[in-house]
Amino acid sequence: MLVSGSFLNHNPKESIEIYNKSGIDFIHVDIADGKFVSEKSFSISDVEKFSTYTSKPLDIHLMVANPTKYIDSFSMLNTEYITFHYEAVKNHMDIINHIKNNGIKVGISIKPGTSVGILFDMLHYIDLVLIMSVEPGVSGQKFMDSVIYKIEVLKKKIIEDNLNVKISVDGGINEESFNKIKDKGVDIIISESYLLSGDTVNKVRNLKS
Helix, strand or coil, X not given: CEXXXXXXXXXXXXXXXXXXXXXXXXXXXXXXXXXXXXXXXXXXXXXXXXXXXXXXXXXXXXXXCCCHHHHHHHHCCCEEEEEEEHHHCCCHHHHHHHHHHCCCEEEEEECCXXXXXXXXXXXXXXXXXXXXXXXXXXXXXXXCCCHHHHHHHHHHHHHHCCXXXXXXXXXXXXXXXXXXXXXXXXXXXXXXXXXXXXXXXXXXXXXXX
């Protein structure tokens, strides 16, 4: 299990310094534009600054109505994944190709109310599916058990089609919710509130093990 640490509602520099001292795999950066979600978070220049705080790869989550305006800038950083929301755009393949043409791995995210089957035709072209287990944009929400079935369905499809697509889960992750999904085929866990409260090093270690 890989772990990606978020900091949407915490001090970015302090959070990243904490993550740097842990065994975390990615720094998860949530970009909210105040349009696709009601909240607004970091600018491109903010993320460029954050990237200087760490050597760990960035896991960019675009909760925005226009992903295209961010892709080229974030591709110049130490970015592993750029993930955009299925619900935010209609030109999905254009966005996928734009990210891939910049040499970055592509992720598509879906909200809790969106069927995972809607992504099946695109799985051959992407590297990751981010399943939101809370409504995107606000940290500290409770994990929605309804997404467990979606994880199972997606994993079955990936195995059946012999695809190299990672499953990532974001929202309400703590020890209790992690135990519900740890054997469902999830590859990457994203967390903020849980990881940044208490002993981050041990919490990362427990999730990874």
